[in-house]
Amino acid sequence: MFQNLGEMLVLLGATLGTLPRFWQERRRVAEQLFDIGNSSLFMACMLALFMGGVLSLQTGPVLVQRGLGSSLGGLVALALCKELAPVMMAVLIAGRIGSSMAAELGSMQVYQEIDALRTLNINPIRYLVFPRVVAIAVALPCLVVFANLVGWMGGALVAQFNARVEVSWNAYFSNLRATVEWMDLANGLIKSFFFAIVVGVVSCHQGLTTRGGPRGIGRSVTKAVVNSIVLILVLDYALTRLLLPLDNGWQF
Amino acid sequence: MAILNASPLTASPVVSEPPSSSNPGLPVSVRNLEKSFGKQKVLKGLNLEIRAGEIFVIMGPSGSGKSVFLRHIIGLEVPDAGEIRIGNELSTSEAIGDHYRLAIVFQSGGLLNSLTVAENIGLYLSEHRLKSRDQIAPIVRDKLALVRLSPEVGDKYPSELSGGMRKRVAIARALVVDPQLILFDEPTSELDPLVGLTIGREVLNLNQRTGVTTVVVTHDRDLAFGIADRMAFLVDGELIALGTPEEIRAFNHPILQQFLAAEFK
Incomplete structure (x- = not known):
């Protein structure tokens, strides 16, 4: 476990080391961003709508x-x-994108595509890992913004139309405006940025260390998702603790 | 983790224009090469010299360490002990890609399945920004023609090609590097005898045309004796025999003789 963590930190360092070549990789970053947005936006909105609705229904x-x-x-x-x-x-994102990244890189590892890159003097970390990590780090905070907006709407719809709640649209949103501060939004976005790095690095690491053919690819995918989720929850606590002093920020 | 300690074969982010193809092939010198995976010792103190410009064939039973040896030459594996020198550079040196042009044709081809054939062949040039897109297209066509594939193949994806075509595309991709040392890992495996023959001829033609040092790992006796200038025979990670095809045929070792005489009856 500690060896894995160490390897992931080394991979993260190597990925950050390729940052100066961002401009050269912009096309691949854009392709990854499009893939992530395209495959996740609808699902993210659906999830957020019902999260907001359920919260409203449970607490209302x-x-x-x-x-x-x-x-x-x-x-x-x-x-x-x-x-x-x-x-x-x-x-x-860990389930939808992280798993597919681990599978793709795992398959490339098993079928010697990554070896081929190295023999062509192409750094696989710059070519494969960097665009994926950057794309997730940009996409996840954007998805969180969408999720917030849609989730708030979901909560408002339930508050307005559910007979057991019956909080008016106006009351719901005026309280929302009075309560939520810019720092609360920033808090979530900061968290999501770090979660994105975790998902990107864990998934790529699992893909690149895949061994043993199709079964190995399956194992890597499972590990990528499970490890990402565990690390997200551990990091969530740590970040929440770290960000507590920032709570007295600007009014929304 | 292999991927992390295996940065690309060059440390420099920008690769300079490769020297002209008039550069001769490179000699390879192997000294006391040892490698273990866990408790299994795969290479046991190999010593041999591969001469510049020759076709050197490595044969041996399955599991004798041939492919692992090939991966050491190209720098994909780091030896536990000993060294390999390519020209004046250690195979593990990060600067080797700055000084020499090396290429390998993997057993599986190692083509990037998410790229078209043309993108695969032009990958080295486009990634290192050695040529513009307009300049790469005719080079790709030339390399396809060299391995007797039509230009239309360039638009296909590797998954749409037969095994033989994929191997030829992999050779074309290796040729773009204009290599001074080229390695082939089982170039005729999974191919029918006619396509195998074609690939063998490609290897021979390439060597005669460019003078590139060529190292071939194979089980295919016809291919080996058909193209080799010199051969090595490995058993359990040890060098059993080394010499010209005639010397290898005449070498008196039970496993080697068994290997050469094996026929289905």
């Missing part, structure tokens, strides 16, 4: 019962932007 009746119904908008919005949207989007 309790708050209304205690005469705190007007706080629903802020509660749903904060839960989404600081915690649920970054974590759930990262898990979604």
Whole structure:
């Protein structure tokens, strides 16, 4: 486990080392970004819509019962932007994109494509890992912004139309505006950036260390997803703790 | 983790224009080469010299360490002990790609399946920015013609090609590097005898045309004795015999004689 962590840190360092050649890799980064956005945006919006709805449905009746119904908008919005949207989007990306990256790189490793790159003096980290990690690091925070907006709408729809909640649209959004600060949004975006690096590096590492043919590829895919999710949750706690002092930020 | 300690064969991010093809082939010198994977010792103190410009064939039973030896020459494996010198450079040197042009044709071809054939062949030139896109297209056509493939093949993906065509595309990709040392890992495996013959002729023609040092690992006795200037026979990671095809045929070693005489009856 510690060897894996060490190798991933080395891979991250090597990937950062190729940053100066970003401009040369822009086309491949754009291709990866398009793939990630194309395959994840609809799913992310669906997930966020129902996350917001469920939050509203679970907490709304309790708050209304205690005469705190007007706080629903802020509660749903904060839960989404600081915690649920970054974590759930990262898990979604780990499942959809991380797994496919591990499979693709694993297959390239098994079928000697990566060896071929090296014999052509092409750095596989620059050619394969860098565009993927950068694309995820850009795409995930963008998905989190979408997830926040759609999730807030999901919460508002349930608040407005569910008979057990019945918090008006106006009350929901005025409380949301009064509660959520720019720093809360930034908090979620900072988290999602680090989660993205974790998913990218873990998935690429698993792909590049694949051994043993198709079965090995399957193992790498499973490990990429499981390790990513575990690390996301561990890192989530650490980042939440680190970002606590920033909570008294600007009003939204 | 192999991928991390195996940076590309050059340390420099930008590769200069390769020297002209008039450069002669490179000699390879192997000294006390040893390699183990876990407890299994795969190469046991190999010593041999490959002369500049010759076709050197390595034969031996399965599991004798032939392909591992080839991966050491190209720098994909780091030896536990001993060294390989290509020209004046160690095979493990990061600067070797700055000084010499090496190429390998993998058993599987090693073509990038996400790229077309033309993109695969032009990859070295485009990635190192040695030529513009307009300049690469005619080079790709030339290399395809050299391995007797039509220009239309360039638009296909590797998965749309037969095994023999993939091997020829892999050879074309290796030729773009204008190599001074080219390695072939089982070039005729999985091919029917006629395509195998064609590939063998390609190897021979390439060597005669360019003077490139050629190292071929194969089980194929017809190919080996048909193209080799000199041969080596490995058994369990040890060099059993080394010499011209005639000397190898005459060498008296039970496994070698068994290998050469084996026929289905």
